[in-house]
Amino acid sequence: MTPDEYCQDRAAASGSSFYYSFLFLEPRRRQAITALYAFCREVDDVVDECPDAAVARTKLDWWRGEVAALYVGRPSHPVTKALAGSLKEFHLPQEQLLEIIDGMEMDLDQVRYADFKALHLYCYRVASVVGLLAAEIFGYRERQTLKYAHDLGLAFQLTNIIRDVGEDARRGRIYLPQDELARFGVAEVDLVDARYSDSFRELMEFQVERAQATYRQAFAQLPATDRKAQRAGLVMAAIYRATLDEIVRDKFRVLDQRISLPPLRKLWLAGRTWFLA
Numbered sequence: 001m002t003p004d005e006y007c008q009d010r011a012a013a014s015g016s017s018f019y020y021s022f023l024f025l026e027p028r029r030r031q032a033i034t035a036l037y038a039f040c041r042e043v044d045d046v047v048d049e050c051p052d053a054a055v056a057r058t059k060l061d062w063w064r065g066e067v068a069a070l071y072v073g074r075p076s077h078p079v080t081k082a083l084a085g086s087l088k089e090f091h092l093p094q095e096q097l098l099e100i101i102d103g104m105e106m107d108l109d110q111v112r113y114a115d116f117k118a119l120h121l122y123c124y125r126v127a128s129v130v131g132l133l134a135a136e137i138f139g140y141r142e143r144q145t146l147k148y149a150h151d152l153g154l155a156f157q158l159t160n161i162i163r164d165v166g167e168d169a170r171r172g173r174i175y176l177p178q179d180e181l182a183r184f185g186v187a188e189v190d191l192v193d194a195r196y197s198d199s200f201r202e203l204m205e206f207q208v209e210r211a212q213a214t215y216r217q218a219f220a221q222l223p224a225t226d227r228k229a230q231r232a233g234l235v236m237a238a239i240y241r242a243t244l245d246e247i248v249r250d251k252f253r254v255l256d257q258r259i260s261l262p263p264l265r266k267l268w269l270a271g272r273t274w275f276l277a
Contacts, residue, residue, distance in 0.1 A: 004031055006078035007038035017243070017261075020270040021235035025138075032090055032137045033232070035082035040100060040130060042079055047107045048171075060105050067097050091136045099129050111173045116210075119177055120154075127157035131233070138230050142223040145230060151218035152233055158211040159240045162204065162247060166194055166255035180206065194255035204252040208244055215241060231277040238273040239266050 001009075011019045011034050018037050022030050043063050050056040070080040071087070071094045086092060103125025113119040131153025135145055161168070161175045168175060169191035181188070184203035189195075215237060222230060239261060247259050261269075 001078075003078040003081035004035070007031075007035045007082045010038040010041050010079075017236055017239040017266060020239060020266045021232045023267075023270060024235075024274045025232055028089065029137055029139070029232075031082070032086035033134060035079060035086060036092075036130070036133055036137065038079045039083060039097065042077075043101050043104045044126075047104050053108045056108055057105065060101055063101055064098060067094060067101070070094075070097075086137070092133055096129050096133055099125050103129070107173065113175060113177050115177045115179045119175060122175075123154050123157040124150075127160075128153035131156070134233065135230065138232055140226045140229055142226055144221055144223050145226040148218050148222040148226075148230070149233065151214055151221060152237060155211055155214035155218055156236065156240055158207070158214060159244055162207050162211060163243060163254060163259060165191060165204075167258060169255075176203070176207065191255060196253070196255065200255075201252050204247075204254070208248060211244060212241070227277060231274050234277045235270045235273045238269045242269060 011022065016037070022033055022037075025033065043060065046056050046059045046063070050059065066075065066077055066080050069075055070083060073084070075081045075084050083092070103122060106122050106125065110122070113122070128150045131149040131151075132146060134153075135149035140146070165176065169188070174181075174188055174191060176191075180203065184206070185199040186197070186203050190197065190200060218237075227234075242265070243259065243261055246261065247254060250259055253259070
C-alpha cells in the first residue's frame with residue numbers, strides 16, 4: 001500500500017463529511033487535502049483510543065518529531081510521506097501542523113471550559129487551523145479568504161460539539177461552556193445520563209444559533225473571486241448545516257444517539273453544492 005492509498009483508506013473508512021467534499025477536487029489538491037485529513041485522524045485517534053494519558057502524550061510527542069522530520073525531508077509514516085509532496089506546492093506551515101497536535105493534547109489536560117472564550121482556543125487549534133491549511137490547498141487570491149477559512153473551521157467544530165454532546169460527556173469531556181450550562185439550568189449528570197428537558201432544548205437552541213451565526217459570518221467573508229476555488233469548503237458547510245437541521249428536526253436528541261446524514265444524501269449535497277457554487 002502506498003502512502004497515498006493509506007490516506008485514502010483512512011478518509012474513506014471514516015465516512016466523514018470531509019471525504020465527500022474532496023471528491024470533485026482536481027487530483028493534486030485532492031491528494032493533499034486527503035493527506036492532511038489523514039494526519040488529523042491519526043493524531044485525534046491517539047487521544048480518543050489510548051486510555052493511558054501518559055502513553056497518549058508519548059505518542060503525540062512522537063508525532064511532533066515526525067512533523068519535524070517531514071520538514072527536513074525525512075518522513076517515516078505513510079501520512080507524512082503523503083504530505084511531503086504537498087509541501088513543495090502548497091504553503092503548509094510546520095507550526096500549524098504542530099498546533100493541531102497541541103489542540104488534541106488539550107483533551108488530555110482539560111475536559112471542562114468555563115466559558116466560550118476558554119473554549120475558543122481549543123476550537124482554533126483543532127478546527128480553525130485545519131481550515132487555514134485547507135484554504136492553502138484549495139487556493140485563494142484574497143487574504144480575506146483566510147478569515148473565512150478560520151471562521152468556517154470554528155463553525156464545523158461547534159457543529160461537532162452539538163452533535164457529539166452525549167458521546168463526549170460519557171467519555172468525561174464536556175465542551176459546552178460551564179457558564180452556559182448554569183445559565184440554562186442543565187447539570188452535567190443530565191448530559192451523561194441522557195436526561196432530556198425543556199432546559200436542555202433551550203441550551204441546544206442557543207448552541208445551534210451560535211453555530212449558524214458563525215457559518216453566516218464565514219460566508220460573508222469569502223470574496224467572490226475565491227468562491228470557486230473554495231468550493232470544497234462550501235460542500236463541507238452544506239453537509240454540516242444539513243446535519244444541524246436534522247438535529248433541530250429531531251428535537252436535539254443528541255444525548256443518546258449520533259445524528260448523521262446517510263451517504264447518498266451527503267453525496268447529493270456535495271454534487272449539488274459543487275456545481276452551483
